[in-house]
Amino acid sequence: MTDWKTKAATLYDGSFRPMVIGGQWVAAQSEEVIEARNPADGTLLATVPRGSKADIDKAVAAARKAFDGPWSKWTPFERQNLLLKIAEKFEAEWETLCLSDTLDMGMPIQRTLGNSRRVLGMLRYYAGQAVAVHGATIPNSFPGEIYSQTVREPVGVVGAIIPWNAPIAGSIWKIGPALATGCTVVLKPSEEASLTVLLIAKLMEEAGLPEGVLNIVTGHGAEAGAALAEHPGVDKIVFTGSTATGQAIARAGTVNLKRVSLELGGKSPVIVCRDADIEKAVPVAAMSVFANSGQICIAGSRLFVAREIHDEFTRRVAEFAANLRIGHGIDADTDIGPIISARQADRIAGYLAAGPNEGAEVLTGGTRAEGEDLSGGHFFHPTVFGGVNDDMSIAREEIFGPVISAMPFDDLDEVVTRANATPYGLAAGIFTTHLGTAHKLAHRIKAGSVWVNMYHAIDPAVPFGGMKMSGYGREGGAEHVEEYLETKAIWINAD
Secondary structure, eight states: OOOHHHHHHHHOOSOBOOEEETTEEEOOTTOOEEEEEOTTTOOEEEEEEOOOHHHHHHHHHHHHHHHHTGGGGOOHHHHHHHHHHHHHHHHHTHHHHHHHHHHHHOOOHHHHHTTHHHHHHHHHHHHHHHTTOOOEEEOOOOSSSEEEEEEEEEOOEEEEEOOSSOHHHHHHHHHHHHHHHTOEEEEEOOTTSOHHHHHHHHHHHHTTOOTTSEEEOOOOIIIIIHHHHHOTTOSEEEEESOHHHHHHHHHHGGGTTOEEEEEOOOOOEEEEOTTSOHHHHHHHHHHHHHGGGGOOTTOOOEEEEEHHHHHHHHHHHHHHHHTSOBOOTTSTTOSBOOOSOHHHHHHHHHHHHHHHHTTOEEEEOOSBOOOGGGTTSOOBOOEEEESOOTTSHHHHSOOOSSEEEEEEESSHHHHHHHHHOSSOOSEEEEEOSOHHHHHHHHHHSOOSEEEESOOOOOOTTSOBOOSGGGEESOBSHHHHHHTTEEEEEEEEEOO
16 A cells, blocks of 8 residues: 655655746746645645746747747647557656646545546557548539549647646646647646646657647636636637636637636536436535535535435535545545645635525535645635525635535426526536436536536546636547647649
């Protein structure tokens, strides 16, 4: 069994970790740095460059040079082979990658380790897609002997901005399809969790990725992120994060009408019908929110339960929550790790205060978790509110913390209307043993992903993304690769 505490002590020692631009590992041109601290205890892990517009300019130029240079001549087979080598490298270093994520943003180590099938699967899926890109020969009705066909070409330089809550998977979701299609990338990780992304770039370099194909600029969103979003040398921007920031990025993309893909916030409903298998539904409904301490965009934080079973079900969810173990992410027994920062913790605390003030009842939790072994970190007891109505802030707004709002419903028409009465449309969960009910609800719920008798299922071959204010574009599946391609029509007069 891996001794995570010993391994953690050797991974980060507080030293400076440079970013990569054009194959060179460099400091920010300003020479300013950002501290990377462990959210579980506040200890300094490392410092990273505080990149700004000047660094983004340099990175975009490097990405453009690589795109127009030798990288453009790589064949689909060569790109596929590179992605497979990267997958092998990741597999060999998987424990180190997971430990880095756990230290940098707090996700419990057992959860990060459990993402191997998804992440390695993504790399190998995109490797397969690299040799599957093709155009078509299209019959046309133009007079004469005229041939028409389409070819698919990489969109160009991709600017990618990811949040702090899942750096490994978030990075590969952006980088993988870009490499498969022949694009180049400038990636700006969250200032709250940059270390794993830098490690990913190093492993890809060791696997043979040419210089300039992947550039990492660390820095604040308002500085480096904004500069990347509006940069005229970027052909496409892909972003995962808050809806407000996504709106700003969409506006910035109009500078040169760059392609934009956005995966944004959510306030996802989980619907538990009266015929649901309660034994199976309770832990899944609870962990739809409490996984990663609620710091997940698809959190099923609006729990609608059929009135006939509402009291029993919510009581059992509260009991389940109360038995979850809170602690440091590197403790293999931890279920609930830390919140990423003091700022986010204060935001969650505000909602925990607002719930009772608006009339909700705390069934469990509702407070910060404290203790000598939690000193210096940001922890909360997983919280279940009862007596919630649809107008309360805890039922309307994305909290991004371990908080469930439980509400009863009387019939399917009612719950569909209430579930859809949100500006978001990212995900939803349904629990029922009746196939007809499952189909009726799944087709009527306005969400990009609907899970029945399960939650959190994400596969490289299946598209994922939002509706309404949860964004547009898809990640995963053939639709994802399409996001990184342009279609060109070619006409040939054979007369």
